[in-house]
Amino acid sequence: MDILSDTLTLSRLQFAVTAIFHMLWPVLTTGMAIYLVIVEGLWLKTKNPDYYYHARFWSKLYVLNFGIGVASGAPMAFQFGTNWAPFSEAVGDFFGSILGFEATMAFMLEAGFLGIMIFGWQRVHPLIHYISTICVAIGANLSTFWILTANSWLQTPAGGDFVEGKFVVKDYFAAIFNPFMVKSVSHMFLATLETSLFVIGGISAWYILKQRHTEFFAKSLKIVLAVAIAVTPLQVYVGHLSAEQVYYHQPTKLAAMEALWETIPAGEKADWSLLAIPNEKAERNEWEIKIPNGLAYLLEFKPRLEKPVLGLKEWDEKNRPHMIGLIYYSFRIMSLIGIIFVGIMLVSVIQWLRGKLSPEYISRQRWLLWSWIWAAPLGYVAVEAGWIVRCVGRQPWTVYEKLRTADAVSHLPPENVLASLTVFLVIYTVLFFSALFFASRIVAKGPDFNLPLPEEKLTPVEVTPAQHMPDSRPLV
Amino acid sequence: METLNYLLPIVWFCILALFLFLYVMLDGFDLGVGILSLTASSEERRTILMTSLSNVWDANATWLILMGGSLFGAFPLAYSTILNALYIPIMIMVVGLILRTVSFEFRQNSRRKLFWNWAFGVGSFIAALGQGFALAGVIEGIPVDANGHFIGSSWDWLNWRSIVVALTLIQGYVLIGSCYLIMKTTGKLQETHYKTAKIAAVTTLIGAIIITTVIPIFSEFARNRLFDRPFIYIFALIPLLGVALILLLLKSLNDKKEVTPFVLTILIFLLTFIGLALVVFPYIIPPSITIYEAAASPSSLVFMLIFIGFLIPIMLFYNIYNYFVFRGKITSDTSL
Numbered sequence: 001m002d003i004l005s006d007t008l009t010l011s012r013l014q015f016a017v018t019a020i021f022h023m024l025w026p027v028l029t030t031g032m033a034i035y036l037v038i039v040e041g042l043w044l045k046t047k048n049p050d051y052y053y054h055a056r057f058w059s060k061l062y063v064l065n066f067g068i069g070v071a072s073g074a075p076m077a078f079q080f081g082t083n084w085a086p087f088s089e090a091v092g093d094f095f096g097s098i099l100g101f102e103a104t105m106a107f108m109l110e111a112g113f114l115g116i117m118i119f120g121w122q123r124v125h126p127l128i129h130y131i132s133t134i135c136v137a138i139g140a141n142l143s144t145f146w147i148l149t150a151n152s153w154l155q156t157p158a159g160g161d162f163v164e165g166k167f168v169v170k171d172y173f174a175a176i177f178n179p180f181m182v183k184s185v186s187h188m189f190l191a192t193l194e195t196s197l198f199v200i201g202g203i204s205a206w207y208i209l210k211q212r213h214t215e216f217f218a219k220s221l222k223i224v225l226a227v228a229i230a231v232t233p234l235q236v237y238v239g240h241l242s243a244e245q246v247y248y249h250q251p252t253k254l255a256a257m258e259a260l261w262e263t264i265p266a267g268e269k270a271d272w273s274l275l276a277i278p279n280e281k282a283e284r285n286e287w288e289i290k291i292p293n294g295l296a297y298l299l300e301f302k303p304r305l306e307k308p309v310l311g312l313k314e315w316d317e318k319n320r321p322h323m324i325g326l327i328y329y330s331f332r333i334m335s336l337i338g339i340i341f342v343g344i345m346l347v348s349v350i351q352w353l354r355g356k357l358s359p360e361y362i363s364r365q366r367w368l369l370w371s372w373i374w375a376a377p378l379g380y381v382a383v384e385a386g387w388i389v390r391c392v393g394r395q396p397w398t399v400y401e402k403l404r405t406a407d408a409v410s411h412l413p414p415e416n417v418l419a420s421l422t423v424f425l426v427i428y429t430v431l432f433f434s435a436l437f438f439a440s441r442i443v444a445k446g447p448d449f450n451l452p453l454p455e456e457k458l459t460p461v462e463v464t465p466a467q468h469m470p471d472s473r474p475l476v
Numbered sequence: 477m478e479t480l481n482y483l484l485p486i487v488w489f490c491i492l493a494l495f496l497f498l499y500v501m502l503d504g505f506d507l508g509v510g511i512l513s514l515t516a517s518s519e520e521r522r523t524i525l526m527t528s529l530s531n532v533w534d535a536n537a538t539w540l541i542l543m544g545g546s547l548f549g550a551f552p553l554a555y556s557t558i559l560n561a562l563y564i565p566i567m568i569m570v571v572g573l574i575l576r577t578v579s580f581e582f583r584q585n586s587r588r589k590l591f592w593n594w595a596f597g598v599g600s601f602i603a604a605l606g607q608g609f610a611l612a613g614v615i616e617g618i619p620v621d622a623n624g625h626f627i628g629s630s631w632d633w634l635n636w637r638s639i640v641v642a643l644t645l646i647q648g649y650v651l652i653g654s655c656y657l658i659m660k661t662t663g664k665l666q667e668t669h670y671k672t673a674k675i676a677a678v679t680t681l682i683g684a685i686i687i688t689t690v691i692p693i694f695s696e697f698a699r700n701r702l703f704d705r706p707f708i709y710i711f712a713l714i715p716l717l718g719v720a721l722i723l724l725l726l727k728s729l730n731d732k733k734e735v736t737p738f739v740l741t742i743l744i745f746l747l748t749f750i751g752l753a754l755v756v757f758p759y760i761i762p763p764s765i766t767i768y769e770a771a772a773s774p775s776s777l778v779f780m781l782i783f784i785g786f787l788i789p790i791m792l793f794y795n796i797y798n799y800f801v802f803r804g805k806i807t808s809d810t811s812l
Contacts, residue, residue, distance in 0.1 A: 063581065064581050064585070066534070067534075067577055067578055067580065067581030068577075068578055068581065070534055070537060070538075070577055071573065071574040071577035071578045072574065073541070074537075074540075074541070074570050074573050074574065074577075075570045075574075077540075077541050077544045077545065078544060078559055078566050078570060080548065080555075080556075080559075081544075081548065081555045081556050081558070081559025081560060081566075082559045082560060082562075082563050082566055082567070083563075084556075085556035085557065085559065085560040085625075085626070086556070087556075088548060088552055088555055088556035088559075089552050089553050089556040089557075090552075091552075092548055092549060092551075092552020092553075092555060092556070092772060093549070093552060093772040093773055093776040094776070095548075095549075096545065096547075096548030096549030096550070096552050096555065096772070097549035097550075097772070097776055097779060097780045098549075099544075099545040099548055099549065100542070100545035100546040100548065100549040100550070100780060100784060101545075101780075101783055101784070102545065103538065103541045103542040103544070103545040103546070104542055104545070104546075104783070104784050104787045104788075104791065105783070105787060107538055107541060107542075108535065108538050108542060108787075108791050108795075109791075109794075111534040111535040111537075111538045112535045112538075112791065112794045112795050112798055113794065113798075114531075114534055114535075115530070115531030115532060115534070115535065115798050115801075115802065116531070116798060116801055118530075118531070119530060119531050119802070120531075120801055120802075123801050123802065124801055135794075168773065169773065169775060169776060169779075172775075172779050410556075410560045410563075411560075412560070412563060412630065413630055416563055416564065416630050420563075420567045423567070423571055427571065427574060427575075431574075431578055434578070434582055435578075435582075438581075438582055438585040438586070441585055442585060
């Protein structure tokens with residue numbers, strides 16, 4: 001087979017597989033970290049032990065996710081060098097520095113305080129514990145910032161020039177604040193938060209539906225809902241801005257997202273394609289449902305286009321993305337999920353205002369609770385779909401219009417890449433199902449209300465070498 | 477400006493050496509404890525072994541990511557060429573680290589722990605093996621063209637010497653892991669690890685002697701450096717110091733000291749590290765590419781130095797604080 005002997009395709013597949021798998025875990029940890037900050041803050045403020053047990057319960061899922069995130073992040077950290085050596089050499093000055101910042105500023109902060117956050121309840125003063133939780137949350141979210149900064153730079157390289165194939169940085173801040181950065185970071189920040197909210201909400205809904213600890217999980221559902229009131233509509237708006245910036249900076253990607261083959265000139269009406277069957281060979285859509293004049297309103301909010309929207313045929317086949325169907329549908333799936341989330345939020349808020357979420361009524365809201373449960377995995381789908389649009393849509397470039405993916409790949413014997421890809425596929429499949437299994441076991445077990453509450457005054461820890469000091473950590 | 481251009485790559489070489497050393501020392505004992513867990517005689521003992529790592533493994537493993545990211549930014553050519561050349565050892569290491577990490581998390585939640593126990597120990601072993609192969613690959617040199625791009629074949633790193641290096645590194649990890657466990661455990665379990673520490677000290681010494689004799693014979697690059705003045709004086713001193721430290725270590729183990737063995741092992745690691753760094757420096761892709769040829773532009777190095785240099789003391793502070801919070805022994809109620 002052709003694919004199996006082509007290093008470029010195999011390396012791309014390997015990057016896609018590792019990135020898609022890796023993304024599943026930090027999405028939850030970054031968003032959930034903020035939730036943990038909220039519940040621990042509520043506990044410190046109200047002294048209501050329920051909030052403390054919330055922090056303890058959800059952090060179990062947090063650690064499980066964090067572990068797999070770290071494990072699946074390792075291949076990401078080395079893959080740029082192993083499989084994309086020419087790329088690494090060409091852009092290391094900037095791109096490498098940013099990954100270095102991510103590790104020092106973000107990742108280490110999260111990992112360094114995680115131990116105290118998880119095991120330190122009896123070991124440090126509650127305030128120090130709270131600071132640790134906050135540091136974990138800051139660390140996790142700084143990761144989003146740096147990774148999205150690095151990726152945005154691939155989309156809209158700024159702050160320097162390519163000289164003899166090597167990127168020379170002139171202005172670091174211009175490179176960091178590249179045109180895509182602010183909106184992309186915001187979009188991803190909201191995405192991790194939104195996904196986590198719906199995971200927490202979905203699990204809480206499941207308990208409420210099963211009438212296990214109804215009052216306890218009504219609390220988390222309401223916290224999640226309160227945050228979702230702001231986050232879900234904001235995400236639709238920021239998502240719209242992110243698509244708009246593609247229109248201005250990456251016309252090839254926009255054409256692929258819309259499966260638009262022919263250019264729509266300025267001054268014309270532009271229809272928005274709702275569903276279509278793109279045919280890449282024939283360079284047209286076999287079948288299409290359009291919303292009249294939708295695109296002009298979406299892109300410019302005007303009845304007639306001021307700027308033309310370029311179609312895919314404007315570019316030579318080797319200068320535009322492929323797999324149009326994948327990009328087109330990924331974009332639509334992501335957008336649809338964003339809107340579904342707003343809908344669930346609105347209905348839940350209405351029921352809340354009608355008093356239907358009070359302890360005596362809440363478990364009777366069966367269809368609402370079920371919709372929360374079904375919504376729990378949707379955030380992941382949206383995030384992965386978004387990354388597919390972002391990175392498959394950037395092709396054939398690794399650095400948009402500067403460095404081709406074909407020139408970025410290491411010269412490796414294809415059998416080596418095939419071997420590592422196969423190993424990753426096997427391991428990731430096992431990990432994925434094991435993680436699901438263990439996560440559902442944690443959920444099935446439920447919160448442990450027998451955990452001791454931390455005390456303000458800590459029992460002093462004396463350490464003399466001869467003395468056997470009990471370490472209060474729970475044995476794993 | 478000239479001095480700056482001269483100094484910056486050296487500074488970054490030192491920072492990377494620091495990250496790598498911290499990684500080898502800290503995740504070294506994690507991996508060592510992991511390998512030792514394969515020999516644990518009961519589930520209870522294994523539980524204590526793994527609990528001793530529960531709050532530190534993630535931060536410890538992060539030093540490797542730090543080192544990878546910084547190498548990428550500071551010496552892009554070295555990052556791309558070395559990782560490209562050592563594709564297979566790096567993949568071996570990554571797979572080992574994945575197994576080690578996830579089985580640690582999964583084990584806590586599983587009722588039948590056998591599979592995850594095994595995956596944790598074997599993962600630690602595989603990760604250490606990959607690191608050993610990669611280390612040997614770098615020491616023996618990576619063939620490159622005039623632009624510094626890798627031109628060798630993907631199995632160049634595999635020979636009997638790299639196997640000796642990898643096995644010795646594993647012995648070193650088992651040694652530091654045993655010394656860590658001596659600090660963190662009591663009673664019979666501690667006794668066991670006094671024994672494993674002694675055995676590992678001897679096997680590490682044997683491996684180190686073989687490597688020190690063999691490398692100059694097979695590697696022209698290392699030979700030239702070793703017998704070069706003024707390095708020859710330093711290189712004459714390092715083995716002597718090493719043997720002295722190992723003897724001190726064996727004595728402290730005999731005297732049932734709790735902290736001294738760990739400190740002495742760190743000194744042995746440090747000495748080896750300085751030795752290796754001196755052999756390699758100023759090359760970063762031995763035998764032909766220097767830190768100056770591989771370095772990012774001076775402005776990049778300054779930019780990174782501002783951020784990362786500033787964070788190094790902060791990172792060290794909170795990492796040390798983490799160890800301080802969880803000081804003391806891991807115990808379980810029942811006797812072992």
